[in-house]
Amino acid sequence: MSMCFRQAARRTLLCTASAGSSSSTKQAIKFGTHHVHNNLAAASTTILQREFSAAAKKKQANNGNNNNKAKELTYQERKEAEKKLRRETYEQKQTRLERLKTRRDHSPKDVKRTLFRSWWDKEMMYHNKLQRMAKKEGKPWRVRVAVMVERLPVVTPDEEEWEQDYNDLRDFLETFGKEYPAETGFMFAPDKSEDHVVESDEDMIAGLPFTPAPRETEADASGDVKTLDRQLKTRLYLTIKSDTEGNLSGPRWTLPSTIAETNESLLAAAERAVSDSVGSDLKLWCPSNAPMALNMRVYNDKLPESFRENYFGEKIFYYRVQYDNTGGDVDEAAMKADDYAWLTREEVVDRIEEERGKHQAKFFHYML
Template identity: 30%
Template sequence: MHRSVRAISLAQSLKSNKRGFNSYSSNANNSDKIVASVLFERLPVVIPKIDPAVYAFQEFSSRWRQQFQREYPETFLKKSEARGTGDYQIDYAPAPRITEADKTNDKRSLHRALDRRLYLLLHGPTFGSSSGKPVWHFPEKLYEAEETLRKCAESALKSVIGDLDHTYFVGNAPMAHMVMQPSEDARKLPSYKRFFFKSQVIATNKFNVGRCDDFVWLTKDEMLEIFPEQAEFLNKMIIS
């Protein structure tokens, strides 16, 4: 008897929750606007330079350990130094950390700022700006009838770079969101929520970016110069 009562109450609860979800979805489509944005990043290609303070500490630690290291006989050290020597010699020159794109300040190239993370920004009209006025923005799309919000984000990025073969979306849930108010020139538009999804560049150093007037790959510091009013939010969302 108790089991049947519990089963009925659980079914009623699930039914009411389903009705609530459907009514919320209907209201969201009619009033609340949702935009899926993609923070598309290229991870560092080379190891960043060591901070001077960290380098000084490592040097101090090395000298400190040398005071207590074991002393080996001179004959043993000579054998160790002679190991691996021969007539051969390998000439190795590491690739430069400063590329041609760095020298020419080519911000449309992924082959720059190799020790930093780069983020894709597009220039063109977007939701929330005045009609036809181009602005800098992330790849984004107004949520309409996609199965999930991540599908909407994938569609936004795919429409810009053509396919998602060299991309990796980190997780199914958004990494951050913010409520946006319309600009002074677009007060007729409703306020909307922008949800950010993270995606990363995989195994390529060039994309054919389209559907925009212009595009750039920027470091976090360069991006904050474009969005100074959102610096606090971006500093919390992007940790680099």
């Protein structure tokens, strides 16, 4: 309300001054107390309209001129004018973006995303090509189900050096507590140096009534890969050495897999793949009925005809299932695979790369 009244009073003053009332203009206008002289208030019925700014006047004049010129221009001239306006708008936008650059614009961005897309786009083009080739030859695809049996981390991973420094500083600052003004009487006695001593991890472990289990096990020291009691800080995957995929080079490291039978669900085929490979003693939990990944494999002409039959190749559906810590392990007596190992993602990728090359290894790197 105060701003509206001031504007009205200012306009009234202009009206009165333009009317030649010099005595009225000499009267004081008290804006702070919202009082105006009676002579000025009487003239408030003729309030001047607010003038436009210079920029608004110029824009209005230009619009009027442009409208008049637009009526005189031909269709082709109007198209050229609109094209010129769009180009000028684009150049202004690019100039603004160039002006808004900061020191971080020269740092690499989306490095991992770009690296993944460079592989993913080529992979999708190759898969689409295989689909067209199979359709052209009129051959169906065979469905294979592979299983990623995953053991989750047992202990928390090691902290980085900066994380340890941050936690130590936070624990030290928390020893001071909250501070209140002295007059409130909430503050305790003056702090002492011993009040701000943070207990180290070693001291805390020494004060426990039991001895914690080591984070590094004997299997890590000996290199035993056939036990779940290794690499407790990361995930492990059940990997087998088998020739069930019909490869010409003999048994190779891969995931448990099997050909899906008629009227058998993919999840049921995944469960059967694990039991056929390493026995049925493993306790597993599947978080979803849907597969996690899909890959395609074209049958080589060198493969036996009894294995290829009339199929163009295989569509391999990968399921992720988790090992249940309630018990169970690989039953070596009932195992049909030649060998097995519980490996980390890096170890699986290294073995795949050694046997099949970098392309297949990259697929397992992104899938696992």
